[in-house]
Amino acid sequence: MFTIILLLFLLIKLEASNEGGFTYNGFLSAKLSLDGIAGITPNGLLELTNITQQRKGHAFPSMPLQFKDPTNGTVYSFSTTFVFAIFAPYPDFCHGMAFVITPERELPGALPAIYIGLFNSSNNGNSTNHVLALELDTVQNLEFEDVDDNHVGIDINSLNSTNSAPAAYYSKENGGIKNLSLLSGEPMQVWVEYNGRHKKLDVTIAPVKKPKPNRPLLSSRVNLSSVLLENMYVGFSSATGVVITSNYVLGWSFRMNGNAQDLDLSRLPKLPRRGPKRKSKMLVVGLPTILLGFIFVILTSVLLFVRRKIRFAEILEDWEREYGPQRFSYKDLFIATKGFRYTELVGIGGFGRVYKGVLPSSKVEVAVKRVSHESRQGMREFIAEIISIGRLRHRNLVWLIGYCRCKGELLLVYDFMPNGSLDKLLFDQPISVLTWNQRFRIIKGVASGLYYLHDEWEQIVIHRDIKASNVLLDDEFNGRLGDFGLSRLYDHGTDPQTTHVVGTLGYMAPELSRTGKATTSTDVYSFGAFILEVACGRRPIYPRASAEEVVLVDWVSECWRRGTILETSDPNLGSGYVVGEMELMLKLGLLCSHPVLAYRPCMRQVMQFLDGDVPLPELSASSFSVTFPRLGHNEGVDDFIVSNPSSLDKSGGYSSSIGESILFGGR
The missing domain is CATH 2.60.120.200 (Jelly Rolls)
Known part of the structure; x- marks a missing residue:
């Protein structure tokens, strides 16, 4: 039992x-x-x-x-x-x-x-x-x-x-x-x-x-x-x-x-009612007259509203008539970015957020920059970018397709760059490392775009914010310089006016703090810091590094003096680079970011160095020579010629042999 x-x-x-x-x-x-x-x-x-x-x-x-x-x-x-x-x-x-x-x-x-x-x-x-x-x-x-x-x-x-x-x-x-x-x-x-x-x-x-x-x-x-x-x-x-x-x-x-x-x-219990309750038959009988009157009022209001919108939409400011590219409607850009949905956000910059979008009419992928309302310069930056790049067309610049202004909304529309910004592929733990061939091509592309801005366009465009985060990569990993919100224009043969000191720490030429005057040479300095950033895989300022490595330019110059300049190359590359090309980039980066304005090359000369048409001056642990032609009174420092010491007597120019203390600003 x-x-x-x-x-x-x-x-x-x-x-x-x-x-x-x-x-x-x-x-x-x-x-x-x-x-x-x-x-x-x-x-x-x-x-x-x-x-x-x-x-x-x-x-x-x-x-x-x-x-x-x-x-x-x-x-x-x-x-x-x-x-x-x-x-x-x-x-x-x-x-x-x-x-x-x-x-x-x-x-x-x-x-x-x-x-x-x-x-x-x-x-x-x-x-x-x-x-x-x-x-x-x-x-x-x-x-x-x-x-x-x-x-x-x-x-x-x-x-x-x-x-x-x-x-x-x-x-x-x-x-x-x-x-x-x-x-x-x-x-x-x-x-x-x-x-x-x-x-x-x-x-x-x-x-x-x-x-x-x-x-x-x-x-x-x-x-x-x-x-x-x-x-x-x-x-x-x-x-x-x-x-x-x-x-x-x-x-x-x-x-x-x-x-x-x-x-x-x-x-099973009933769900809550959705929508209004059913109306009684009595209301349905009297509804047609009321409804007709209501529809008439609504249609009249809509027609007046549309007429007013069209009338005001046709009013353009003078700068828009002269410089403005295509003007988009806010509705089209709202639809293209799915209402500026967070999932479409591809980047956040100092002047606003950038969203990926697909234009509803053409199905073209674009990038839409929504200028921040918190930006104190808002409209000025907006107009500057439209005027400065609205007509610029170069394979190594990000093209501005159009813009939109609506009730305080400031929107810029660009070509979409599917591979994003360069700094993300350098520093944000990417899945794959950029090869040296890709980096070399990106540097040459940015140099070509900057040469176009300084010398080839109808006016001189000073970018003022050249850095890896402002270089975008297309589907073939070609570098394109973008973000012209800080750029300034002036005519060839004239001097730029003194302005506020702007830019990013580590890329700014030292003379900016004294004169406040942005020139093509200050852009060249930023470009030099950019070259070292790409070649070394290091940001220009790295506070966590040892004392001698905090400032990238200082560290590379110190390694150059010790004869170990190749040790500054990006360790992620290993030995996967061409030694001659790496030395060229590192030395060119030092030359472009020289603390003395007069010793920096212009972008025309940079292109000659990169194309191999003109050799870089030999750098050594003791000195190198910089030879200047005889300049007229009105000729600028952008016309100086860097050459080998052996050409000193034949050039008929002024030669200055400078040692390490001058070359590297007394360090």
Whole structure:
């Protein structure tokens, strides 16, 4: 008798642990543990989120379920089905929800918004989470490698889904796949089934009025033995961001080691009404007259508004008539950048943010710079960039395609550079390192563009902010100089006027602090610092370096004096560079960034050095010679000629042999 009682007790325990399950056709009588903003509505809906911003909501049964066989650690089979709906008054950035299996109901440290109340930035991806989730996500987050902004994903300890697909279902009627919109507000049913024997997890979704499809949307081979613990909680998680979203669960069924019981769809609670109430017949009868009058007023107002917009849109300032390239409408640029969505952001500069866009009419990819409202010079920088580069056309300059001005919005439209800025490929831990051939070609390209600005265009353009972050790379990794917000123009044969000292520390010529006058020579100094930056893989100012290496120009010059200049080359290149070309670049960088203005070459001479038409002067640990032709009274320092000492007597010019103390500013 005792043996029989013991067997019955064990069977009852096994039934309670292995065959656990429940069915909720509505949640009025459900014993759930709720936290955050989750709650039960008066008619029995499980409301995970409401109109509160930046909050999370969780709902779990009060007791855990046994998911693993304690004798061998294998995970039991389980299945669940639930009906959900997501209401989103404003579709952008409305976050979805997740079905979750977790060892703790509280999900400690979980954040709202993009983390859907599951994880945070520090524990996302940790194997110690022991969390299995099915996300119904309505935001595409590139950080989590989401496939789109309307997808279903299987998450294991991370929001980076192991398997995901756009929301859809396989129709039994025609055998094809049909898309679903998670933000439609319509109820949908989900089936999650795990076969513990075959280690297979299937996920199926369909509209609530459709039968369960024969083919799942997601099917993954996954061993959950290391993911799930013996006792786990099952439930739902959701969260809101800055945009409000209401996420509902209408019914839910769960079972261990068996098929979850079918929900009684007729007993499920009704969702809140969307849209206005139906009007009575009496109002419908009297409505036509009122409606006609209302339509007349609206049409009249719209016509007056459009007429006023067109009239004012045709008014252009003088500088726009003379210099302005194509003027875009704000609407076209808003559509092109998907409403300046964060996911389209490709860069942030001193004057504003840059977004990737696709023009709706031509489908051309562009970059749209939104000039910052916080910029104190805003409009002046905006006009300067249009005037300075609106008519510039060179293969190594970023082309300005057009612009837009609308109610204080200042927008510039450029060619899109798919490989981004040079500094990101040099310093932001890129997947692949730029080769020496690519770097050499980029330097020559920027030099060619700068030579065009200084000598070949109808006016002299002083860029004033040459650096790696302002050099963009096209699809073939050709360097293009951009960001002309600080540029200044003046006519050939005239002197630039004294102006405010602007630029970036480490690239600014020393004479700027004394004279405040930006010239072509100050651009050459910046270009020299840029050459060293690319060749050495180091920023011009590196505070974390040793004392002698903080300033890049000083460090390279010191290594030159010691005869170890090649040691300054980028260690990421290893030995993968041409020694002669590397020496040329390092020495040319020192020559261009010489502290004495008169000793710097002009860009015409730089191009001759790079093309091999004129050799660089021999640099040694003691000295090198700089030979000047006899200049007229009005000739500038940009006409000086650098030559070898052997040409001193033949040139008939003035020769000055300078040692290290002069060459390197007394260091």
